[in-house]
């Protein structure tokens with residue numbers, strides 16, 4: 001059996017869902033990290049002939065994460081990866097937690113993503129510095145050289161502009177408020193009495209809006225609060241001060257196990 005491989009867009013919050021579940025399972029894996037748009041070729045190669053791949057309302061049929069298991073099976077969706085690697089683990093996965101995960105994946109994920117990208121794409125210096133800090137230098141160099149084309153393609157693909165980013169910010173607040181309403185009864189976890197798919201999914205998918213750091217447990221990088229500055233940092237502070245943000249920080253602190261990825 002070969003070592004399992006996770007193909008990612010390294011900083012993606014959907015990929016973080018899969019990475020977190022893999023790290024909890026504790027079985028070693030290799031991560032093959034990419035930048036957005038540059039992921040198409042590696043994902044295309046990894047999923048050639050795979051029956052599992054299909055687009056959904058938030059992604060193409062060539063989206064990340066993709067897990068190539070030790071026996072060569074390809075699993076092409078963060079929730080399916082989570083379910084696969086969590087079999088027999090302590091992570092609480094049942095129909096109700098998966099229903100919550102579905103909502104976070106369909107509603108929260110695209111909006112934290114759009115809001116973050118809008119600011120990243122609007123600031124060439126920040127984008128260059130950020131992409132350069134991630135692992136894949138060849139892709140970073142290409143993205144920086146082709147920046148205007150890259151920006152246009154990303155904005156078009158994800159329908160990112162100042163207005164849609166503003167709407168996404170409101171949507172993130174709305175989902176945070178719904179989660180806070182659940183937590184208002186004093187429960188420790190969103191669903192059931194132990195850490196599960198719903199908690200992991202909410203924490204990973206809200207992470208970009210908190211500009212969560214590697215030191216706080218995120219399995220990749222975002223620009224730091226200082227680098228991002230302005231409105232994005234202000235929003236991150238606002239979200240961190242809310243109950244929903246505190247909840248995410250505590251899920252990371254108490255349940256984000258060390259990386260099982262090998263170099």
Ligand SMILES: N[C@@H](CCC(=O)N[C@@H](CS)C(=O)NCC(=O)O)C(=O)O
Nearest residue numbers: 012014058059060062063064077078
């Ligand atoms: N339903 C998918 C959505 C994943 C998703 O949207 N992934 C993004 C990363 S943020 C992606 O790879 N987008 C590129 C694409 O769709 O081609 C999942 O949960 O795995």
